[in-house]
Amino acid sequence: MVRLNMKLPQIATLEEFNVPTPRYTSYPTAMAFDDLTAADVAARVEQTRDAQRPLSLYFHLPFCRALCWYCACNKVITRKQERSAEYLERLLGEFDARLPWFHDQPLVQLHLGGGTPTFFLPEEIRKLGQHVRNAIEPAAESEWSVEIDPRELSEDHVKALVEVGFNRASLGVQDHNKAVQEAIHRVQPYEMTRDAVDMLRDHGIKSINMDLIYGLPGQTIESFNQTIQDVIDLGPDRLAVYSYAHVPWAAPAQKHLERFGLPDAHTKLQLFSNVIKALDGAGYSFIGMDHFAKPDDALTQALESSTLHRNFQGYSTWAGTDIHAFGVSAISQTRDMYFQNAKDLAEYEAAIDANDLPIVRGIQLTEDDLQRREVIMAIMCSHDVQFSDFPGFESCYETELEALNEFVERAMIQKTETGFRVTESGRFFVRNIARIFDARSGSQRAFSKAI
Numbered sequence: 001m002v003r004l005n006m007k008l009p010q011i012a013t014l015e016e017f018n019v020p021t022p023r024y025t026s027y028p029t030a031m032a033f034d035d036l037t038a039a040d041v042a043a044r045v046e047q048t049r050d051a052q053r054p055l056s057l058y059f060h061l062p063f064c065r066a067l068c069w070y071c072a073c074n075k076v077i078t079r080k081q082e083r084s085a086e087y088l089e090r091l092l093g094e095f096d097a098r099l100p101w102f103h104d105q106p107l108v109q110l111h112l113g114g115g116t117p118t119f120f121l122p123e124e125i126r127k128l129g130q131h132v133r134n135a136i137e138p139a140a141e142s143e144w145s146v147e148i149d150p151r152e153l154s155e156d157h158v159k160a161l162v163e164v165g166f167n168r169a170s171l172g173v174q175d176h177n178k179a180v181q182e183a184i185h186r187v188q189p190y191e192m193t194r195d196a197v198d199m200l201r202d203h204g205i206k207s208i209n210m211d212l213i214y215g216l217p218g219q220t221i222e223s224f225n226q227t228i229q230d231v232i233d234l235g236p237d238r239l240a241v242y243s244y245a246h247v248p249w250a251a252p253a254q255k256h257l258e259r260f261g262l263p264d265a266h267t268k269l270q271l272f273s274n275v276i277k278a279l280d281g282a283g284y285s286f287i288g289m290d291h292f293a294k295p296d297d298a299l300t301q302a303l304e305s306s307t308l309h310r311n312f313q314g315y316s317t318w319a320g321t322d323i324h325a326f327g328v329s330a331i332s333q334t335r336d337m338y339f340q341n342a343k344d345l346a347e348y349e350a351a352i353d354a355n356d357l358p359i360v361r362g363i364q365l366t367e368d369d370l371q372r373r374e375v376i377m378a379i380m381c382s383h384d385v386q387f388s389d390f391p392g393f394e395s396c397y398e399t400e401l402e403a404l405n406e407f408v409e410r411a412m413i414q415k416t417e418t419g420f421r422v423t424e425s426g427r428f429f430v431r432n433i434a435r436i437f438d439a440r441s442g443s444q445r446a447f448s449k450a451i
Contacts, residue, residue: 021431023289024380025312026338027373028363028440030331033340036362041339044364045101048335053322054139055105057132058313059091060327062115062345065152068186070174070216070244072251074329075115076345084120087327090352092131094326097357099135102324106139107132109321111146111313118152122160129164143168143298143317145207150196151188158203169200170209171236176227180218183260190230197234207297210236214271215244217260224271225278232282238299239284239292240314241275243268269428288381289430291315308381315381328358336365371396372437379434383422403436 022029062076063083076083110132117125129144138144145168146161161169175181176190193210200208210231214224231239246262248254263271276286284292285300291314293299302308302317309319312331323333328348331340339362342348351358365373371390375397378385387393394401404420407413412426413433422430435441 017429017432019432021435022438022441023431024376024434025310025314026331026333027376027438028338028365028369029438030338030340032440033338033361033363036339036359036364038357038359040364041337041357041359041362042101044337045334048337049101050335051104053105053320053335054108054318055102055136056109056111056311056316056318056321056323057107058111058113058323058325058330058332059128060113060115060325060330061087061091061117061120062328063087063119064114064116064149065119066185067253068174068184069253069256070184070186070213072245072247072254073115074343076328081121084124087349088120088124088128090349091327092128093352094358095131095135097355098324098326102322103136105322107136108139108142108318109316110138110142110144113147113313114149116149116152117146118148118157122154122156125157126160126164129161129166133164138165145170147172148196148200150192153196153199155199155203158199158205162203162205167205168207168209169205170211170238170240171196173210173227173231174213175216175219175224176230177218177223180216180223183217183257185256194234197236207237209238209240210234212239212241212275213244214241214275215246215263215268217257217262219263219271221267221270221274225274228275228278232278237294237297239279241272241290241292243272243290272428286427287315288383288427303382306382310377310380336370338362338365368439372439375437376434379422379437380430383427383430384419385421386419388418397437400436404433407433 060074062074064075064077065079067077144164144166146166147170149172171193173188173193174184174186176193178187178189181187197208212227212231244262246254246257248258279292280286283295285295285303287293287299287303287308291299298317299308299315307317307319309316311321311323311333312325322335325332325341327341328345329341329343331338339359341358342351342360348358375385375390378389390396404413404415407426407429408415412423412429413420414423422433426433
């Protein structure tokens with residue numbers, strides 16, 4: 001089990017490395033995607049498809065009733081409930097059209113992301129889940145997970161989810177302090193979160209994750225310590241504690257938050273340092289970057305067995321999966337390709353209505369991309385790189401190894417004759433370390449800051 005007693009880095013070091021940096025849920029990142037047609041994708045899938053590769057399905061359900069001002073996700077704000085039924089029909093149509101690409105692969109994961117998946121009515125969630133089950137037999141012990149806004153959850157929702165096989169839930173919490181909630185335009189009392197957790201557990205949901213954000217307006221060391229303690233008392237199996245990404249050029253609503261003032265970089269680091277100490281004291285393992293889990297959770301077991309992986313949903317227990325994603329803006333991943341649907345809802349709907357696939361861009365990976373991806377994933381997931389895992393590593397990455405010396409001098413990396421590993425203090429800067437091996441990162445402005 002990974003337990004930490006991490007010291008706060010010097011403020012000068014923090015400021016130096018607090019630069020825009022990818023989160024590496026993929027490599028290459030989505031910024032490297034270019035035009036790629038549905039015909040291009042279909043041809044490549046036909047050439048490379050392997051019926052033995054595990055399958056993960058992702059459905060993007062984009063609707064929210066109100067806008068949370070911190071959010072930079074692709075979402076559609078509407079109070080028109082009829083939009084969910086209209087969208088679901090198109091979503092199932094896209095799924096059916098692509099079914100031949102993966103119908104005989106073992107289904108090990110399914111995820112509903114948003115937006116707010118529980119904006120959809122219970123009968124619509126039931127319809128989606130049953131439609132997938134009728135098409136593909138899930139593997140034994142498959143993971144079915146759903147993102148939940150406690151403000152949009154009823155007992156009928158939970159019953160529908162359990163009926164079709166969902167066994168994991170991720171609750172958006174962010175912060176329990178009322179002043180912070182008002183500043184971010186998301187009022188969600190602690191009692192509402194507690195009741196949602198109780199309801200999910202009462203109906204048999206096995207695993208619960210909670211998402212928190214540090215660096216929001218109005219957060220103080222004391223107030224966020226209380227939020228963390230509240231969450232520990234609720235006992236989620238997993239926690240994702242994200243650094244707030246202030247990217248108002250991509251999410252204009254974030255400009256509202258500037259009126260309230262945002263914590264500076266040093267305060268943000270103190271907030272996260274306190275999170276680590278509190279969760280360590282409560283028995284959670286530090287999985288990596290911003291994820292924590294109980295010792296008996298599958299994420300912790302994957303970390304200890306070196307099978308942990310990252311994808312567009314964050315850290316995952318399954319490596320080597322094909323991810324087929326559906327809905328507006330959804331990104332899919334096969335062995336050597338990423339491809340993305342139209343980001344605009346009207347464009348997505350028009351493609352489906354014309355019996356076309358809504359795929360508009362992506363990238364086919366080169367052999368260099370594939371190896372760099374494995375190196376970056378090793379840094380992000382196991383925090384350890386062994387030269388023997390990558391033929392010709394020292395000759396291929398001579399420049400990169402030289403660049404790592406700066407991190408060695410700051411005790412963020414330890415080098416050995418056979419490889420290198422990220423130290424505990426280096427984990428604060430694991431994104432910066434991974435970027436050394438990124439040959440495609442492009443403009444820094446596109447990414448959030450590392451801390």
